[in-house]
Amino acid sequence: xxxxxxxxxxxxxxxxxxxxxxxxxxxxxxxxxxxxxxxxxxxxxxxxxxxxxxxxxxxxxxxxxxxxxxxxxxxxxxxxxxxxxxxxxxxxxxxxxxxxxxxxxxxxxxxxxxxxxxxxxxxxxxxxxxxxxxxxxxxxxxxxxxxxxxxxxxxxxxxxxxxxxxxxxxxxxxxxxxxxxxxxxxxxxxxxxxxxxxxxxxxxxxxxxxxxxxxxxxxxxxxxxxxxxxxxxxxxxxxxxxxxxxxxxxxxxxxxxxxxxxxxxxxxxxxxxxxxxxxxxxxxxxxxxxxxxxxxxxxxxxxxxxxxxxxxxxxxxxxxxxxxxxxxxxxxxxxxxxxxxxxxxxxxxxxxxxxxxxxxxxxxxxxxxxxxxxxxxxxxxxxxxxxxxxxxxxxxxxxxxxxxxxxxxxxxxxxxxxxxxxxxxxxxxxxxxxxxxxxxxxxxxxxxxxxxxxxxxxxxxxxxxxxxxxxxxxxxxxxxxxxxxxxxxxxxxxxxxxxxxxxxxxxxxxxxxxxxxxxxxxxxxxxxxxxxxxxxxxxxxxxxxxxxxxxxxxxxxxxxx
Amino acid sequence: xxxxxxxxxxxxxxxxxxxxxxxxxxxxxxxxxxxxxxxxxxxxxxxxxxxxxxxxxxxxxxxxxxxxxxxxxxxxxxxxxxxxxxxxxxxxxxxxxxxxxxxxxxxxxxxxxxxxxxxxxxxxxxxxxxxxxxxxxxxxxxxxxxxxxxxxxxxxxxxxxxxxxxxxxxxxxxxxxxxxxxxxxxxxxxxxxxxxxxxxxxxxxxxxxxxxxxxxxxxxxxxxxxxxxxxxxxxxxxxxxxxxxxxxx
Numbered sequence: 082x083x084x085x086x087x088x089x090x091x092x093x094x095x096x097x098x099x100x101x102x103x104x105x106x107x108x109x110x111x112x113x114x115x116x117x118x119x120x121x122x123x124x125x126x127x128x129x130x131x132x133x134x135x136x137x138x139x140x141x142x143x144x145x146x147x148x149x150x151x152x153x154x155x156x157x158x159x160x161x162x163x164x165x166x167x168x169x170x171x172x173x174x175x176x177x178x179x180x181x182x183x184x185x186x187x188x189x190x191x192x193x194x195x196x197x198x199x200x201x202x203x204x205x206x207x208x209x210x211x212x213x214x215x216x217x218x219x220x221x222x223x224x225x226x227x228x229x230x231x232x233x234x235x236x237x238x239x240x241x242x243x244x245x246x247x248x249x250x251x252x253x254x255x256x257x258x259x260x261x262x263x264x265x266x267x268x269x270x271x272x273x274x275x276x277x278x279x280x281x282x283x284x285x286x287x288x289x290x291x292x293x294x295x296x297x298x299x300x301x302x303x304x305x306x307x308x309x310x311x312x313x314x315x316x317x318x319x320x321x322x323x324x325x326x327x328x329x330x331x332x333x334x335x336x337x338x339x340x341x342x343x344x345x346x347x348x349x350x351x352x353x354x355x356x357x358x359x360x361x362x363x364x365x366x367x368x369x370x371x372x373x374x375x376x377x378x379x380x381x382x383x384x385x386x387x388x389x390x391x392x393x394x395x396x397x398x399x400x401x402x403x404x405x406x407x408x409x410x411x412x413x414x415x416x417x418x419x420x421x422x423x424x425x426x427x428x429x430x431x432x433x434x435x436x437x438x439x440x441x442x443x444x445x446x447x448x449x450x451x452x453x454x455x456x457x458x459x460x461x462x463x464x465x466x467x468x469x470x471x472x473x474x475x476x477x478x479x480x481x482x483x484x485x486x487x488x489x490x491x492x493x494x495x496x497x498x499x500x501x502x503x504x505x506x507x508x509x510x511x512x513x514x515x516x517x518x519x520x521x522x523x524x525x526x527x528x529x530x531x532x533x534x535x536x537x538x539x540x541x542x543x544x545x546x547x548x549x550x551x552x553x554x555x556x557x558x559x560x561x562x563x564x565x566x567x568x569x570x571x572x573x574x575x576x577x578x579x580x581x582x583x584x585x586x587x588x589x590x591x592x593x594x595x596x597x598x599x600x601x602x603x604x605x606x607x608x609x610x611x612x613x614x615x616x617x618x619x620x621x622x623x624x625x626x627x628x629x630x631x632x633x634x635x636x637x638x639x640x641x642x
Numbered sequence: 643x644x645x646x647x648x649x650x651x652x653x654x655x656x657x658x659x660x661x662x663x664x665x666x667x668x669x670x671x672x673x674x675x676x677x678x679x680x681x682x683x684x685x686x687x688x689x690x691x692x693x694x695x696x697x698x699x700x701x702x703x704x705x706x707x708x709x710x711x712x713x714x715x716x717x718x719x720x721x722x723x724x725x726x727x728x729x730x731x732x733x734x735x736x737x738x739x740x741x742x743x744x745x746x747x748x749x750x751x752x753x754x755x756x757x758x759x760x761x762x763x764x765x766x767x768x769x770x771x772x773x774x775x776x777x778x779x780x781x782x783x784x785x786x787x788x789x790x791x792x793x794x795x796x797x798x799x800x801x802x803x804x805x806x807x808x809x810x811x812x813x814x815x816x817x818x819x820x821x822x823x824x825x826x827x828x829x830x831x832x833x834x835x836x837x838x839x840x841x842x843x844x845x846x847x848x849x850x851x852x853x854x855x856x857x858x859x860x861x862x863x864x865x866x867x868x869x870x871x872x873x874x875x876x877x878x879x880x881x882x883x884x885x886x887x888x889x890x891x
Binding site (some may be wrong): 116118278394396397398399400401402403406407410413414417418490491493494496497498499500501640 | 655692693694696713714715717718720722724726728729730732733734736737740741742743744745746747748749750753754757758761770771
């Protein structure tokens with residue numbers, strides 16, 4: 082056995098260890114199977130995720146059928162395959178960038194791995210393989226039902242099955258390698274600067290805006306006015322779309338054509354392109370591993386040392402209210418970590434950008450927000466919508482729902498300070514609301530300006546929003562206190578892999594929908610004057626409930642950690 | 643200043659108590675060394691004193707306050723430096739110190755005076771505007787020490803303070819501990835470095851398998867073991883059974 086273990090390739094051993102650490106496999110095995118503790122957790126996770134996954138798969142199944150039938154009328158039934166391949170490719174490129182950045186540069190295991198007798202490509206490759214494994218899980222939800230439905234409708238043969246299997250494994254490879262190259266080059270560049278955290282954040286946000294811009298361009302290039310006409314044009318101009326997509330991400334086209342024409346030489350040629358380019362990209366990554374990755378990483382580790390240029394700081398400062406100090410601490414620690422900030426602040430950029438970008442296109446009528454007639458809403462509805470935006474964004478930012486989890490090994494600091502848990506929760510709510518209010522205001526102001534909303538409704542909405550968001554934040558902080566994820570090797574896991582963040586998001590969404598329905602009912606019944614009162618009542622009710630829950634549960638939960 | 647009465651702690655799923663019915667008293671104005679082999683229960687005891695863990699049984703009194711019944715009053719009397727001072731890496735040194743000073747309610751003038759003194763002594767002044775992630779381990783240790791002393795706590799607790807320190811920093815730490823005690827305060831620290839304990843401590847306590855097996859001044863320990871002139875190392879090894887058969891022939 083020992084001899085077998087010694088013969089096991091180092092890469093495989095490293096991959097298994099990193100995979101187990103990344104997804105908590107060993108920890109799950111230890112707690113659920115060996116210790117028989119927390120066995121309810123997998124059931125809760127399955128109950129929460131199961132219906133969402135089933136809905137997503139059913140949606141893809143039905144969409145594939147619709148696209149297949151619609152495409153058939155234009156002699157382009159493989160449009161469904163192209164959409165799927167494009168989605169997997171672009172999602173891999175976009176999300177892969179953040180995953181890779183997180184795995185390569187924000188992970189705390191690198192100082193342990195680098196001194197081991199491992200080649201750079203082995204570390205880089207094993208980390209990439211872990212991220213890739215996650216992409217395959219996404220493929221199971223997106224690509225597998227799509228291929229199955231297409232296969233059943235088109236009555237495909239063995240060639241399609243073989244081609245689809247190769248595409249399944251090869252397609253996410255290239256976007257991830259490209260994302261890795263981007264990440265490696267970005268970090269090689271920003272690690273030269275002592276402001277690398279800021280530059281990483283800016284680089285990530287620029288990439289985000291570019292991606293949104295691309296979506297906008299794709300939508301705007303269709304140039305139709307009616308949603309039905311859009312679909313018709315999309316289908317009739319499928320070749321154009323194929324060409325457009327091909328320009329942006331050719332492997333999607335190769336993948337789609339490899340499957341669609343699996344029985345012909347053209348199909349095999351496209352498959353060959355996909356495999357060859359993927360292998361070539363891996364080779365480039367391998368070659369750059371030693372030169373760029375390791376050097377960039379070592380530079381980064383060096384870069385964390387002092388600047389050498391010591392800045393004079395003043396020690397003169399009067400004492401400040403501890404609640405404010407702790408609240409600002411919460412905000413600072415979140416926005417200063419590029420990994421937290423990129424994941425948590427993305428919504429503050431994304432939502433206003435989605436509303437605003439189409440305004441600069443051909444016409445406002447091409448975007449889904451036209452259906453909401455945002456520029457013609459009554460002031461009370463605008464105020465209500467802004468308030469709900471504030472509330473939802475506090476959940477989406479993940480700041481309150483992961484507040485204790487993010488402390489990790491530093492939790493001892495606040496635990497050993499003479500503060501009650503009620504004070505700590507209050508401070509954490511203040512911190513999360515400082516970021517949320519600034520983020521929401523920065524997002525709302527340009528939208529209000531371009532849509533011609535009045536100052537009164539914006540201010541009223543913001544005030545109601547702060548109250549609603551604060552109450553929800555209090556609940557989410559308490560929820561995280563219930564079971565914080567304190568043990569992690571990569572701080573981003575405390576945000577991205579934290580069940581509390583996901584549950585928080587769902588709670589925010591559910592509450593937003595509930596209050597949204599109420600506003601809609603007010604709009605229909607002509608009782609617009611009730612909207613601010615209802616939202617104020619909801620905020621006070623939720624706040625009182627949270628206060629009671631904190632008093633009842635927080636001290637015991639705090640003592641239990 | 644610090645009194646532990648029948649303190650017991652067993653971790654969930656463990657077969658034995660990490661700390662077992664521990665009685666201990668540390669007086670005002672003394673440096674008390676808390677010694678023991680790895681896993682003896684030193685850190686668990688310290689974590690219970692400072693409020694990071696809760697005891698299953700027993701009572702801990704800090705400056706007259708019950709650490710479990712009146713945790714805030716007890717914590718106000720404590721300054722604590724853990725074995726691995728994992729500080730917020732993305733705060734500057736000054737931001738961290740201001741956080742601690744604000745929470746303990748140290749006014750501006752006192753804060754400045756104490757910061758001037760400690761930062762000068764630890765040569766941290768010029769690094770204060772840098773992020774903590776740029777500090778060496780020793781610098782982080784010194785920053786944590788400065789933070790712990792800002793409110794001049796009556797009880798100063800350090801868990802393995804000498805680990806990772808260079809000789810000069812270790813010397814400064816010892817000096818700070820002695821100065822603190824000379825003002826009538828108390829220092830309670832755990833260590834594996836027996837020479838330091840022997841030089842510095844007014845009294846030592848030795849814990850093994852969760853139980854206090856010896857406590858007193860060096861002379862009292864020697865007298866109890868019947869070995870006049872023995873070093874603390876020899877006494878420690880004998881008391882903890884670790885030295886049997888391994889001493890030089």
